[in-house]
Amino acid sequence: MRTTRPWKLAVASLAGSLMLAPALAQKKYDAGATDKDIKIGHLNPYSGPASAYGAIGKAIGAYFDKVNADGGVNGRKITFITLDDGYNPAKTVEQARKLVEEDEVLLVFQTLGTPSNTAIHKYMNTKKVPQLFVATGATKWGDPKNFPYTMGWQPNYQSEAKIYALHILDTKPNAKIAVLYQNDDYGKDYLKGFEDGLGDKAKTMIVSRASYEVTDPTVDSQMLTLKNSGADTFFNITTPKFAAQAIKKSAEIGWKPVHYLNSVSSAVGSVLTPAGLENAVGIFTASYIKDPTDPQFQKGKEYDDWLAWMQKYHPKGDLKDNFNVYGYTVAQSLVQVLKQAGDNLTRDNVMKQAASLDITLPMLLPGVNIKTGPDDFYPIEREQLAKFDGKTWVLFGKVYGR
Structure with a gap:
C-alpha cells in the first residue's frame, strides 16, 4: 500500500493554490478597457442650435483630467473621446457608430439631447454598449426591461x-x-x-x-x-x-x-x-444641483473643491454657469460606477453597477441624492423650486420627488 508523505501533500496543496490564484484574480474586460486605461465615448453639440450645452462636455473632460492627475480609477486612466454632433440626430448616428465600431469605447456617456439619443437608442442596445447617464430627462430613458443598456441621470x-x-x-x-x-x-x-x-x-x-x-x-x-x-x-x-x-x-x-x-x-x-x-x-x-451664483453655496468644502477644480483644470469655464456644476457632478457619477466595477470592466457589469447606486454627491442640493436599482433607471428624482432675483436663483418650498 502506497502512502504519501505529509510534505508532499503540502507541496501539492501549495501548487494547487498557486494555480488557482490567477483564476480567482482574473480581470475581465470588454472592448475599451485594459489594465491601463478605460475608453469613454461622448457626444455633445459643440456647434449648432444647442451649442451652449458644449460647456457640459468641456466640464466633463476637465473633471476626467483631474481624475487622471490623481491616478485614475482603480489605477486606470480615462481616455475621453468627445465628438461634436451639432444637435443633429443624423450626425449623432454617424458619430456613435465611430465611437463604438472604430474607437471601440467601453461605453458612450452623457450624449446630449432627446432627439440625438432617440436616434441611437436601438443601435446602442442592439450592440449592448452602455448608453449611460444620457443628458436628457425624457421618460423613455428609464425602461430597463426593453432597453437595458440605456439609463438617464437628471430628473425626468x-x-x-x-x-x-x-x-x-x-x-x-x-x-x-x-x-x-x-x-x-x-x-x-x-x-x-x-x-x-x-x-x-x-x-x-x-x-x-x-x-x-x-x-x-x-x-x-x-x-x-x-x-x-x-x-x-x-x-x-x-x-x-x-x-x-x-x-x-x-x-x-x-x-x-x-x-x-x-x-x-x-x-x-x-x-x-x-x-x-x-x-x-x-x-x-x-x-437639483447647487447654483454657483447662490451665496449660500459659495462656502464650505463642497464649493471650495469645485472652485479649486475650476481654477486648476477648467480656468476658461464660466463660474456663473451651472452647466459646469452639472458636468462636474455627472462625471463624478460615472467615476463612482467605474470604481464599483473594479477589475470587472465588462459592459454588462458597468450597467449592473450603474443600477446599484445609492450616493450623495457634493454639488447636489441638500435632500437630493442618486439612487438606482435593477428596475429603477432614474438616478435623480428630486427637485426644488427656485425664483430668480436678478442675481441668483433663490430656492424656496419643499423638495419634490421620491
Missing part, C-alpha cells in the same frame, strides 16, 4: 413639469397659460407632464400653445402669438438659445406673465445673462 421632464403645474394650481388657480415648446420628443415630454399635472383643468387653463423647430432662427413670432392670446402665465420649454430669446422678447413686447422656465435652460451664465438679467427677474425654475 414629465415629473419636473408636474411640479410647475402644482405650483400654478396652488398659487394661481385661474391662470391663463401659454406654452412655448420645442417640436420634438423633448418638448412634447415636458408638455405632457405639464398637462397631466394640471389634470382636467389643462383644457381650460392652457389658452395657447406654440411650437418651434430647432432650425428656426428665432421664436419672436411665437412669442407675439402667445402674448396676443391674453395669457398671464407662461411655461417656457426651450433649449438655451431659444430660452434667452424668449426671455428677451417677452421684455421687448411688454409681456409680463408669471414665467416658468425648464431647468435644462436655467443657467445664469449662458442663458439669463445673454437675455438680460433684469429681464429674468421673477422667473421660476426647478433645481
Whole structure:
C-alpha cells in the first residue's frame, strides 16, 4: 500500500493554490478597457442650435483630467473621446457608430439631447454598449426591461413639469397659460407632464400653445402669438438659445406673465445673462444641483473643491454657469460606477453597477441624492423650486420627488 508523505501533500496543496490564484484574480474586460486605461465615448453639440450645452462636455473632460492627475480609477486612466454632433440626430448616428465600431469605447456617456439619443437608442442596445447617464430627462430613458443598456441621470421632464403645474394650481388657480415648446420628443415630454399635472383643468387653463423647430432662427413670432392670446402665465420649454430669446422678447413686447422656465435652460451664465438679467427677474425654475451664483453655496468644502477644480483644470469655464456644476457632478457619477466595477470592466457589469447606486454627491442640493436599482433607471428624482432675483436663483418650498 502506497502512502504519501505529509510534505508532499503540502507541496501539492501549495501548487494547487498557486494555480488557482490567477483564476480567482482574473480581470475581465470588454472592448475599451485594459489594465491601463478605460475608453469613454461622448457626444455633445459643440456647434449648432444647442451649442451652449458644449460647456457640459468641456466640464466633463476637465473633471476626467483631474481624475487622471490623481491616478485614475482603480489605477486606470480615462481616455475621453468627445465628438461634436451639432444637435443633429443624423450626425449623432454617424458619430456613435465611430465611437463604438472604430474607437471601440467601453461605453458612450452623457450624449446630449432627446432627439440625438432617440436616434441611437436601438443601435446602442442592439450592440449592448452602455448608453449611460444620457443628458436628457425624457421618460423613455428609464425602461430597463426593453432597453437595458440605456439609463438617464437628471430628473425626468414629465415629473419636473408636474411640479410647475402644482405650483400654478396652488398659487394661481385661474391662470391663463401659454406654452412655448420645442417640436420634438423633448418638448412634447415636458408638455405632457405639464398637462397631466394640471389634470382636467389643462383644457381650460392652457389658452395657447406654440411650437418651434430647432432650425428656426428665432421664436419672436411665437412669442407675439402667445402674448396676443391674453395669457398671464407662461411655461417656457426651450433649449438655451431659444430660452434667452424668449426671455428677451417677452421684455421687448411688454409681456409680463408669471414665467416658468425648464431647468435644462436655467443657467445664469449662458442663458439669463445673454437675455438680460433684469429681464429674468421673477422667473421660476426647478433645481437639483447647487447654483454657483447662490451665496449660500459659495462656502464650505463642497464649493471650495469645485472652485479649486475650476481654477486648476477648467480656468476658461464660466463660474456663473451651472452647466459646469452639472458636468462636474455627472462625471463624478460615472467615476463612482467605474470604481464599483473594479477589475470587472465588462459592459454588462458597468450597467449592473450603474443600477446599484445609492450616493450623495457634493454639488447636489441638500435632500437630493442618486439612487438606482435593477428596475429603477432614474438616478435623480428630486427637485426644488427656485425664483430668480436678478442675481441668483433663490430656492424656496419643499423638495419634490421620491
